[in-house]
Amino acid sequence: MTKAGFLTLLCLVFFLLPEFVSAQVQPKFEHDTVYFTSKRKNIKLPFKLVHNLIIIPVKINDSQSLNFILDSGVRNTLITRLYYSDSLNLKSADKVAIRGLGSGHDIEALYSGGNTMQMKGIQGDNHQVYVLMEDVFNLSHRMGMPVHGIIGYDIFKNFIVKINYSTKTLTLYRPDVKLKKKRKAEEFPLHIEETKAYVYGKVHQQNGDTLQVKLVLDTGASHTVSLYLPTNERLSLPPKVMEAYLGRGLGGDIHGKIGRLNAFVLGKYELPNLPASYPDEEAIRPALKIANRNGNLGSDVLNRFTVILDYPHNKLTLIPNSKFKEPFNYNLAGFEISTPLPGTNLYIVSNVTENTPAKKVGIETGDQILSINGVECKDMLLPEILDMIDSRPGRKIRMRLKREHKVFDVNFVLQSRI
Structure with a gap:
């Protein structure tokens, strides 16, 4: 699939993962701890970047190294696909039903607590894992490589996370480390609400109207910006739009429209003429009740910066990279x-x-x-x-x-x- 096509496909998949869980046996959310296994102040990890999505190696219990998408929009670790040679040896597992965005039905998953998560130089204890009983996302086929799952908040809440999209390196710092501010960097307040990180930006619409929007910061969404029309009567569709299949959430398919904004503005940074997605109301109804948000900000914007996500201190830092001024393209081949x-x-x-x-x-x-x-x-x-x-x-x-x-x-x- 094209980068733009996948951008559409994943634009609304990840930011509402298992927040809505109805369980046959209600899971107990134990306090988990993720920490450096040495006294180092930081650990640098290379990552793979496909469709604007960050893929890192993770081990669960005594498993071999598995490929996970690093997603700031997901609350709990999710296993989306296992292969015949993969073994997790999960601790106790209970069956649950997970509901997310989309027009379909709930899907079954296994919930397991008390697991161990490992990355290079990092360990997580009492780790909670959801294992989907059905591979609804088909991530491996779309990413061109085996992808086993998604991980997010457990990493971001415990470290200062620096994402260098240019060098494809991820640097995790202990929360007590003070980073030197770069000359071209700009800092923004990061609002953490119910495990999600939010930023405020502005959209310049083609009707001449400019308004402030509250967006989920989402490294697991490969698009630019997704806007929810029902959340603000001033949000409007551009005059030229195309019908689009916007992705597949846990609840099923998500449809909507794609059109261009005159610009999206974050602090002193203005990104002109970028495509935005406008999902149909029915598919995003669960999200409309959460935190009065207007949509989400995806990695096709974030990858134009070196991004420092500092959940412990409620701060976001952006440093423009060489891609900052590149035009935004969308599914040019079709x-x-x-x-x-x-x-x-x-x-x-x-x-x-x-x-x-x-x-x-x-x-x-x-x-x-x-x-x-x-x-x-x-x-x-x-x-x-x-x-x-x-x-x-x-x-x-x-x-x-x-x-x-x-x-x-x-x-x-x-x-x-x-």
């Missing part, structure tokens, strides 16, 4: 990519949108992508492919595809539809 065998270089068209360059040249769901602009896909990682087909409007793309036993070529030009 198709999405999945990997049926995660970890391999086999890429399949998983969805084609109507009235897009891909649709007009006859690309269909299920087509295998063999090469792009003369480069064979077997020699490319998923992020490299996404960067190529979602680079800029006007770029010419040549693709070789395979459908059943037939190999054929197509040519098209990347185009913005909003």
Whole structure:
């Protein structure tokens, strides 16, 4: 799937994970502790970045290293998929039903407390874990690599977390460490409410209106900004929008619209002409009752900065990086990519949108992508492919595809539809 397409797909998936739990056996939320295993003041960890999402290695109990998305919008650790060779040896487990965003039904999960979580130089005791009985997100196929779960608040609440998107490094500091302020950095109040971190920004709408919005800070959402129209009568759709499938929450599919804001402003930083998503009210109804928030701020904005999330001191620091002034693109090709065998270089068209360059040249769901602009896909990682087909409007793309036993070529030009 394209970077922009995945941006849409995940834009509302993660920020409302298991906050709403109805349990056949109500879990007891024990106090957990996450700490450095040495007297070091900080630990630096490399991460992988796919679809703007941060992937880090985590061990649960005596498991092998598992791939987790680091998501500031999620409350509890969630296992979304295990493979035949994975073993967690969970402590006591009770069956629960989890409800989230979307138009579908509750899904079953196992809740387990008293576990051990380990990262390089870090350990968490009495760790609470939810294991989904159904892989509703299909993260591994969409990320092009095995993805086992999502982790968030347990990390952010215990450390000062510095995310360097340029170098793909995560640095965790002890809460008593005082960081030197960089010259280009700006600090913002970080409002922690019920495990969620909120920031206030401004949206300049195309109707000329400017208003302040309260947004969940969400490293696990790969889009720019998502806005909930019912939360403020002054929020309005842009004049040019497109119907879009915005993602899949725990409760099912989420649909809505995509359109551009004149600008989004955070302190002294102004980001012009960025796409925003506007989910349908029915799918986000549970979120409308929480903390009077107007939406969420995703990683397609955050990755233009080095981000320091300081939950212990209620502070956010942003330092612009080399990507800060790059334009925001959205699904320029009009198709999405999945990997049926995660970890391999086999890429399949998983969805084609109507009235897009891909649709007009006859690309269909299920087509295998063999090469792009003369480069064979077997020699490319998923992020490299996404960067190529979602680079800029006007770029010419040549693709070789395979459908059943037939190999054929197509040519098209990347185009913005909003």
